[in-house]
Amino acid sequence: MDLKPNYYKNKVAINVLAGSIKNAEEIYQAAEGHVVVGLLTKNYASDDLAINDMKEYQSVVNNAISVGLGAGDPNQSAMVSRVSKVLQPQHINQVFTGVGNCRALLGEDDTVINGLVSPSGKVGFVNIATGPLSSQKTATKVPVETAIALLKDMGGTSFKFFPMNGLDCVEEYKAVATACAENDFDLEPTGGINLDNFEQILQIALSAGVKRVIPHIYSSIIDKNTGLTNIKDVQELYSVIKRIVK
Known part of the structure; x- marks a missing residue:
């Protein structure tokens, strides 16, 4: 089972939510594997329910799942670590203080674990x-x-810079991107990213020299009626990646 996302080979993957197993499979195909499919522990009442369900997602996307908190909820930190220990996913979202415990439970160094840091206003x-x-x-x-x-x-292995509110804190984001590039660290811009600002946000990171980037695009591409991520939007995001990533 592959523990490293495709973005290790191609600089960029997107992180989007899946509303069903079929939706996850379609997302993976639309992005030609340059994606990790977000699954939120907050949506499950127990570890066992999360593990059993997420295993089904793993099976259709070559383990390209991202075990998440749920809107950065710090109270999900321990559950994320416990579930990830069993699943060994490609990608994990953690609060800053939960990273060490999570890595220790995994027992390996390949899975991407981000640490959530927030804009400071400075x-x-x-x-x-x-x-x-x-x-x-x-x-x-x-x-x-x-x-x-x-x-x-x-x-x-990476920063989850959240909540960005799109381009509201763009100068802080630029400084974060520069520091990540200079210190060989990955970057995951998150919060308020949509089809309109995606290219600019991605380009800032790439122009700074960040080696690997995972933008998180969530609610802006989810169909409000079905709860499913729009496949056409995933295709559009991936077309931007193919055009600007060298």
């Missing part, structure tokens, strides 16, 4: 207080380079 700094307890306290602003080093110490 260019060159990020908020790392995103855990179950720390998120209830005053924001902890640290230099981007320090946050990268801390995540590397814990076995993390």
